[in-house]
Amino acid sequence: MTSLSGSTPGGQKQALEHLPHGITETPAELAHNWFVGSIDQGTTSSRFLIFNGAGDPVAMHQLEFENLYPKSGWHEQDPLALLRSVEECIEGCVKKFEEKGGDRKRIKAVGITNQRETTVVWDKETGEPLGNAVVWPDTRTTALVRELKEREGAGELLELCGLPLSTYPSSVKLLWLLQNDEGVKRAYDEGRLAFGTVDSWLIYRLNGGAEAERQVHVTDGTNASRTMFMNLRTLQYDEKLLNFFGIDQGKIQLPQIVPSSDTEAFGKIASGALAGVPITGCLGDQSSALVGQCGFSPGQAKNTYGTGCFLLYNVGTEPVISKNGLLATVAYDFGKGRKPVYALEGSIAVAGSGVKFLVDNLGFVEDPSRVSELAESVEDSAGLVFVTAFSGLFAPYWIDDAQGTLFGMTQYTTKAHIARATLEATCFQTRAILKAMEEDSGHKLERIAVDGGLSNSDVCMQAQADIAQIPVDRPAMRETTALGAAVAAGLAVGVWNELEELNDVNKVGRRMFMPKMPKQKAENMFQKWNQAVEMSRGWVREQDESN
Structure with a gap:
């Protein structure tokens, strides 16, 4: 039996059927091989997977958490519950890894992939959340979006950031909180407000949060491109976009935008089973799935059927602004002199x-x-x-x-x-x-x-x-979202050096569904x-x- 509803424990059973029962390398081979961990924080559950250098998952632990629906159209999550689920998944997965003969010291780095657009705000002085996260499908902003569409300059946003005004991006969620939540508004007025998507929140807290000597508040271009605050071409915050939403950077701490693969920018895990292990990769979940499907060439596409459904189409190193209702987004930015790669997306x-x-x-x-x-x-x-x-x-x-x-x-x-x-x-x-x-x-x-x-x-x-009258290509190992984050992390630390080394990853046992109708x-x-x-x-x- 397999799960159809997204990232749920039922899906864990399907994935585990493809995991090796033990670590298959000999001691001599292990001396030359490394493993990469992957945090996969989704809408309904969190998971931690450990991949070997061939891109195969060798251990996994998964936990569901509660989604909250306080009013019709509202969808919320407890940021601390998200954090706890991730921390527990790391502990559980490392334990399983070691039971199979693995050595946690050979986990060279960790990558993160996450649900996008979900908006978290916290007090930068205490590190504590200022309420529940507003989740990506939340529609409480419907009336606000109608107002914004009438605001001067609304017609220029798409060309700058690649997203249309809708209830979907983080910008309108943050604006709604500033207008309707007294605690958030007070923190903003007093310059204590920190904003981020789920990746930023997890990275901040996994590094130790407000107690850490170095407070790490970052995001990557794939996540930042979902906020409507980032210029799609410069991969930096855009004054015109921020001004349209009335966001004063002097009153709010926005995460620094860094490449999706980096040896230093994301810090390292401060405590627990993997204390001291660097976080070296970060990708929004749909970009991560494209990477996990090895969609590195223009014209390649993937469709992820999770809680929602997201189709990404690699368009190369220049963004394509859609004239047909699609989103322009960052597919990945692996740094080291490489140009960022863009995608068209249908959500x-x-x-x-x-x-x-x-x-x-x-x-x-x-x-x-x-x-x-x-x-x-x-x-x-x-x-x-x-x-x-x-x-x-x-x-x-x-x-x-x-x-x-x-x-x-x-x-x-x-x-x-x-x-x-x-x-x-x-x-x-x-x-x-x-x-x-x-x-x-x-x-x-x-x-x-x-x-x-x-x-x-x-x-x-x-x-x-x-x-659709198109062949559908399904891999046997369908943990491609988590694999993408592992690839981003592994590229930073030399587990893989170039994308070409990944051409043979996840190619065994694929099934093609051909049109019959x-x-x-x-x-x-x-x-x-x-x-x-x-x-x-x-x-x-x-x-x-x-x-």
Whole structure:
């Protein structure tokens, strides 16, 4: 059984099936080989993995933590709970590593990959959080975004930072907190406010926080490019962007932007099983998955089916500003004289979380892994279309006032049809993103590499190949997000020296799903999906938000 709902303990079982039962190197080989640790901090769980020099995971520990939903549209997490989960995962994984014959002294470095856009604010004097983190799908900022779109200069933001104004980026979350949280506003006015995404928060606290001799407050370009504060071309904070949101750098401590791979910038772990081990890599989770899929050449793409769904397309060393509703983002910046690499991105808010919704909210089955079996029990969705707009619709639509809507229900409709329509919703949105990428880049993708919890579902991956009419390439080892962070860390300390050394990583046991559905049928289904999207608009009204 495998998990479909994202980074959950069920997904851990699937991944562990591919881990070696013991450290296979002889003592002589171990003397010349190093291992790299990877913190993978996701939306629903945290994990720590240890990879060998061949890019194979040899140990892993994973913990879920609580997500909080205090009001409709609000999504929060306790920053201290995130930190504790990471620290416990490191301890648990190192213990498993040593039980297999490993030596913690051979873990040369640690990389971090994290959920992006999630916004954490803390008191820079005490190092303590000033409330819960506002998580990336949170939509409390819907009315604020409408106001910002009317503000002078709004039309110039996309060209500068690559992101459209929406509820998604960190900027609007921070602005909402400054306007609505007295403790945050007071800290800002008194110059005590520190801001960061999850990577910055974890790096700060893992280095010892306010008690440390050297307080490390940094981020990398892949994460900073999700804030709307960073200029996409200079990879530095932009005065025009900060001024648009009314952010005074004299009153707030923003993390320093550094390369994604660096021997010194991220400091080192201050305590615990890996005390003294340097942190040398940092990548936002979707960039990390692209690196883990070895998508180092322009034209290569990956799609991660996690809690949300994120398709990244490598466009090379010059950013491409989308004219079709996609995001321009930093793919990775490995420093050492290398140019940063950019990507086009299509973001879908609901993927594995749609499966989780069927399990937790509607009680369709007892375990997310069973949703795929339920969907596979019927030949098709019987005309049912499920627009899973639980947080509005992201790329390429950017419809903030859409809500989840089921179309085409009849007395014939069963749980199985709804389960299949839930999986197909992600596939339809992926097709829309692929179409936009083709128009922006002028090139049609030949295949798409996939990973993430929902990619475990054969029926979903076959539906993706059919609906998008494109081959879907799935690796046997699907811990590609964690692998990407390990690659960034390993490149900094010489575990790998050049990207070419990684060409053979994770190539064994890949499976290709080929389109089987007639092209015209796929086109007809996609047109019906677009009709449903249009009909899902306008459900969120200002009067609703005040209730």
